[in-house]
Amino acid sequence: MNAAAPLISVVSPVYRAEACVAELCRRLKAALSTISENFEIILVEDRSPDESWKAIQEESRKDPRIRGVRLARNFGQHRAITAGLDLARGDWVVVMDCDLQDPPEEIPRLYAKALEGNQIVIAQFEERAEPGLRQTISRTFWKGLSWLAGIPFDYRIGNYRIMSRRVVASFCSYREQLRLLGGITSLMGFTTDVLPVNREPRFAGETSYSFRKLLSIAAEIAMAYSDKPLRLSVMIGAFISGLSIVAGAAIIVLAMANVIEVPGWASVIVSLYLIGGMIIANLGLIGYYIGKTFDETKRRPLYIIENITDDPDVQTGELHADLSSNERVIWITGLSGAGKSTLAEALVPRMRATGTPVILLDGDALRTVFGADKTSEKNHGREARLALAMQYAHLCRTLSVQGQTVVIATISLFKEVHDWNRANLPKYFEVYLKVPIEELRRRDPKGIYRRFDAGEITHVAGLDLSVDEPAQADITLDFDPKRSAMELADEVFEVLRKRIWT
Numbered sequence: 001m002n003a004a005a006p007l008i009s010v011v012s013p014v015y016r017a018e019a020c021v022a023e024l025c026r027r028l029k030a031a032l033s034t035i036s037e038n039f040e041i042i043l044v045e046d047r048s049p050d051e052s053w054k055a056i057q058e059e060s061r062k063d064p065r066i067r068g069v070r071l072a073r074n075f076g077q078h079r080a081i082t083a084g085l086d087l088a089r090g091d092w093v094v095v096m097d098c099d100l101q102d103p104p105e106e107i108p109r110l111y112a113k114a115l116e117g118n119q120i121v122i123a124q125f126e127e128r129a130e131p132g133l134r135q136t137i138s139r140t141f142w143k144g145l146s147w148l149a150g151i152p153f154d155y156r157i158g159n160y161r162i163m164s165r166r167v168v169a170s171f172c173s174y175r176e177q178l179r180l181l182g183g184i185t186s187l188m189g190f191t192t193d194v195l196p197v198n199r200e201p202r203f204a205g206e207t208s209y210s211f212r213k214l215l216s217i218a219a220e221i222a223m224a225y226s227d228k229p230l231r232l233s234v235m236i237g238a239f240i241s242g243l244s245i246v247a248g249a250a251i252i253v254l255a256m257a258n259v260i261e262v263p264g265w266a267s268v269i270v271s272l273y274l275i276g277g278m279i280i281a282n283l284g285l286i287g288y289y290i291g292k293t294f295d296e297t298k299r300r301p302l303y304i305i306e307n308i309t310d311d312p313d314v315q316t317g318e319l320h321a322d323l324s325s326n327e328r329v330i331w332i333t334g335l336s337g338a339g340k341s342t343l344a345e346a347l348v349p350r351m352r353a354t355g356t357p358v359i360l361l362d363g364d365a366l367r368t369v370f371g372a373d374k375t376s377e378k379n380h381g382r383e384a385r386l387a388l389a390m391q392y393a394h395l396c397r398t399l400s401v402q403g404q405t406v407v408i409a410t411i412s413l414f415k416e417v418h419d420w421n422r423a424n425l426p427k428y429f430e431v432y433l434k435v436p437i438e439e440l441r442r443r444d445p446k447g448i449y450r451r452f453d454a455g456e457i458t459h460v461a462g463l464d465l466s467v468d469e470p471a472q473a474d475i476t477l478d479f480d481p482k483r484s485a486m487e488l489a490d491e492v493f494e495v496l497r498k499r500i501w502t
Helices: 021-033 052-062 077-087 104-114 132-149 165-173 181-188 211-225 228-256 265-298 340-352 363-369 382-400 415-424 437-443 448-453 485-501
Strands: 008-014 039-045 066-071 092-095 120-127 157-164 192-198 305-308 328-334 358-362 405-409 428-434 475-478
Touching: 008 021, 008 077, 008 104, 021 039, 021 052, 021 104, 039 052, 039 077, 052 066, 066 077, 077 092, 077 165, 092 104, 092 165, 104 120, 104 157, 104 192, 157 165, 157 181, 165 181, 165 485, 228 265, 328 340, 328 382, 340 358, 340 363, 340 405, 340 428, 340 485, 358 363, 358 382, 363 382, 382 405, 382 415, 415 428, 475 485
Parallel strands: 008 039, 008 092, 039 066, 120 192, 328 405, 328 428, 358 405, 428 475
Antiparallel strands: 066 305, 092 157, 120 157
């Protein structure tokens, strides 16, 4: 993570919380300051009908570390959380509710627990400060939802948690319309632990989640995360069919005993009611699934941003939307052995997870395609390498202008290529892997440096063949032995997403 990025980000959706904003910010700043002064607080106002936005603007004017985000309309709590996570820049990100039932003073404990080797630490409330009836309803709701959705939900757990940058990046790659922070993070996996926390009474206002709304959410989640409702309908259908057989047998017996005065009436009525009801119910269930599938195919933005306090002229729209548009070239460059192909192979699945079809081009494979895989002066001299690099660039342009997103991993360290790319490739994004030659010699996955030292080959980029480092790389990744290719891919994905949006 860039040194300028905040160490800790806090994301909190705000709705009908005008009276909570000032106290929330005061307590958050006090708690976060015990860890570091390098933090940011992102308050996402979900088009609240009260004066919550004015309260957020006031706090943002007092402290630039407080960023207010206003959505264009009410999109719902979990989409508001998604908007905040898309904007968060911290190495660690805390998600919490704005009503102060999630005590900010517990953040240092969550952070300490995360540093023990956990990617996610979730606050598990020892005592929910709510009326007994609501506790019972909440407990029943989450147990039923766990059974239906096939995902373990704990009624003692809410949104309050801390997540690593890698987890946040993975969460942001999930763009389905139905958002549920706990559900998606459960599907992702990652090393997770819980921390017992006392939940406090609501600071002000009342909850906007009625029992009817909870039931509606439960139905949507069950449909989105499981096919169990469909399987249940099959089981119920089989059960009713069994009852119909029993009823049919009873009718036959009664008819033979001359008990039924109108022959056929009872059997017809039973059949009509049971079969008709099942057909209508199953058609409705299937239609619901089809409707949800239709919603996903439309790929509408999860949210629309109207304003951000520190950037009032921000382009509106979903932060992730531009990433899933095509016509783009991501050019990953560096010397042999720097990890270009490994980084590209880790980055591409993250991009594809947003719904973006990506073409991956690898320099080794391209040399074979262009007939330049034989080691010779003709193929590996500076002029020949420059000409080959320009062929790569033209191929990228040919593919990208047809609406394709291209990720290419190649050395091609020539100023002429870098300049041509910036002038001619759509939405060009350049990644430079800067690794010391000593480390490259140590790695030497293809034996190139060993063969050069033995006098078997010449014209090795960075040794006897001069190279031009990118002068305007969008992101330069300096060598760090502690960072994996997955972590580098997470960083590139985040920078790519934010750079394109802004």
